[in-house]
Amino acid sequence: MGVSTGSTTVLKVAVLGCGVVGSQVVRLLDEQAGDLAARVGRRVELAGVAVRRIDAARDVDLPDGLLTTDAAALVARDDVDLVVEVIGGIEPARTLILSALEHGKSVVTANKALLAEDGPTLFEAAEKSGRDLYYEASVAGAIPILRPLRESLAGDRVTRVLGIVNGTTNFILDKMDTQGSGFTEALEEAQDLGYAEADPTADVEGFDAAAKAAILASLAFHTRVTAADVHREGISEVSAADIASAREMGCVVKLLAICELRTDETGEEAVAVRVHPAMIPRTHPLASVREAYNAVFVESDAAGQLMFYGPGAGGAPTASAVMGDLVTVARNHVSGTRGVGESAYTDRAVLPMGETRTRYHVAIDVDDRAGVLATVAFAFAEHGVSIQTVRQEGRDDDAQLVVVSHTATDAQLAATVEHLRGMDIVRDVTSVMRVEGVDE
Numbered sequence: 001m002g003v004s005t006g007s008t009t010v011l012k013v014a015v016l017g018c019g020v021v022g023s024q025v026v027r028l029l030d031e032q033a034g035d036l037a038a039r040v041g042r043r044v045e046l047a048g049v050a051v052r053r054i055d056a057a058r059d060v061d062l063p064d065g066l067l068t069t070d071a072a073a074l075v076a077r078d079d080v081d082l083v084v085e086v087i088g089g090i091e092p093a094r095t096l097i098l099s100a101l102e103h104g105k106s107v108v109t110a111n112k113a114l115l116a117e118d119g120p121t122l123f124e125a126a127e128k129s130g131r132d133l134y135y136e137a138s139v140a141g142a143i144p145i146l147r148p149l150r151e152s153l154a155g156d157r158v159t160r161v162l163g164i165v166n167g168t169t170n171f172i173l174d175k176m177d178t179q180g181s182g183f184t185e186a187l188e189e190a191q192d193l194g195y196a197e198a199d200p201t202a203d204v205e206g207f208d209a210a211a212k213a214a215i216l217a218s219l220a221f222h223t224r225v226t227a228a229d230v231h232r233e234g235i236s237e238v239s240a241a242d243i244a245s246a247r248e249m250g251c252v253v254k255l256l257a258i259c260e261l262r263t264d265e266t267g268e269e270a271v272a273v274r275v276h277p278a279m280i281p282r283t284h285p286l287a288s289v290r291e292a293y294n295a296v297f298v299e300s301d302a303a304g305q306l307m308f309y310g311p312g313a314g315g316a317p318t319a320s321a322v323m324g325d326l327v328t329v330a331r332n333h334v335s336g337t338r339g340v341g342e343s344a345y346t347d348r349a350v351l352p353m354g355e356t357r358t359r360y361h362v363a364i365d366v367d368d369r370a371g372v373l374a375t376v377a378f379a380f381a382e383h384g385v386s387i388q389t390v391r392q393e394g395r396d397d398d399a400q401l402v403v404v405s406h407t408a409t410d411a412q413l414a415a416t417v418e419h420l421r422g423m424d425i426v427r428d429v430t431s432v433m434r435v436e437g438v439d440e
């Protein structure tokens, strides 16, 4: 393959995809041209924009000559120095990124789905070509979180990363909580605002947050975690009743990504990575993260607790992170250097979800008669799950017990729920949700 030599006076950028994010990258490349030249030390110009349809309506004006439907040819062009991939999804994005790297172009991408599925292939290709692969926009949109993990905290030992990393689901849960909005109505609003993925199932079912959790855990713990390693639950099952129940307890429901450094039963350090809805106290800092904002807590041995907060989705905020990476890889290109590559030297195992320890909120429809509470409490005790509080709501045919447990493993809780579901006095277990951010 020919490695591009590019121009010595101008850096040429190919943008692949001109949707919500791509159109904003193209706009910023034009509007910030003067400042970019000063910051990079060389003019940065658009070489071309790969689109699916030339005649599609888009949010940015582009001269026809720059548009092409042949992304493969664009990334291979000799006059292209840097490539921005904002098509999304696995293919053709993976082939295009690999081709760009093989042709000697550094790549900036926002594609968490691809990084979480096949990151190592991309990192190896970047290593082999001696080029950069940067992806700050892939996690928590505009918030600088990957660079702090990769660089600022490289001398510390990160033990936990906890956050809200999906704007769409946070927007939906926030609207359900504060405005009593319906799920579908809130999702449509998030789509109109450009927060949702092309297929919003990726957001709603937690795939997007799981991909981001995999990327965060890999960087934080210097290991390889893929999307398949992440325990994932979305928000499609979160009901208005769950949100009301959380409110009763002084909590709010959030979709959380939790990455932890733990010790397995042999004493080896391992990682646990999960994404699921959880109740957190309204006094917890994450409870005040509204709309499509994201926030990530990082805990490390020396630094203690750090919190990163900001817009986690949307065209312009995401383009801001893409542009930051673009300036970095452009500077590296000009100075003939390379940024930090993948750091996966610890090669830690990923613990099964059953070993995760947390607290649980369980709502149970029961027959309202003497002895029911004791029988239910016995089922929890039998599986080693200690109860912190129980409250009864309703009477007679409408009776419900709401149990909040002390810390137990997921396996213990699952066994308890199965036991409850098999009991005569239990009509249904209507809600099981983890409770996070509460002291023992």
Ligand SMILES: NC(=O)C1=CN([C@@H]2O[C@H](COP(=O)(O)OP(=O)(O)OC[C@H]3O[C@@H](n4cnc5c(N)ncnc54)[C@H](O)[C@@H]3O)[C@@H](O)[C@H]2O)C=CC1
Pocket (backbone or CB within 6 Å): 016, 017, 018, 019, 020, 021, 022, 050, 051, 052, 053, 069, 071, 085, 086, 087, 088, 089, 092, 110, 111, 112, 113, 137, 138, 139, 141, 194, 195, 196, 197, 198, 312, 313, 314, 315, 318
């Ligand atoms: N929208 C957001 O808030 C954020 C998006 N991202 C990521 O950024 C990437 C882009 O997302 P969006 O701009 O929101 O998606 P989008 O769906 O608005 O844009 C993707 C564009 O790529 C085009 N495309 C598809 N196949 C193509 C091909 N073969 N050649 C050329 N163009 C092609 C589509 O026509 C579309 O215009 C994704 O990886 C997404 O996960 C990351 C952070 C936030």
Ligand SMILES: N[C@@H](CC=O)C(=O)O
Pocket (backbone or CB within 6 Å): 138, 140, 141, 165, 166, 167, 168, 169, 195, 196, 197, 203, 208, 312, 313, 314
């Ligand atoms: N669909 C994503 C976009 C950013 O990654 C989200 O809603 O957070």
Ligand code: NA
Pocket (backbone or CB within 6 Å): 136, 137, 138, 139, 140, 141, 142, 143, 144, 145, 146, 321
């Ligand atoms: Na980011």
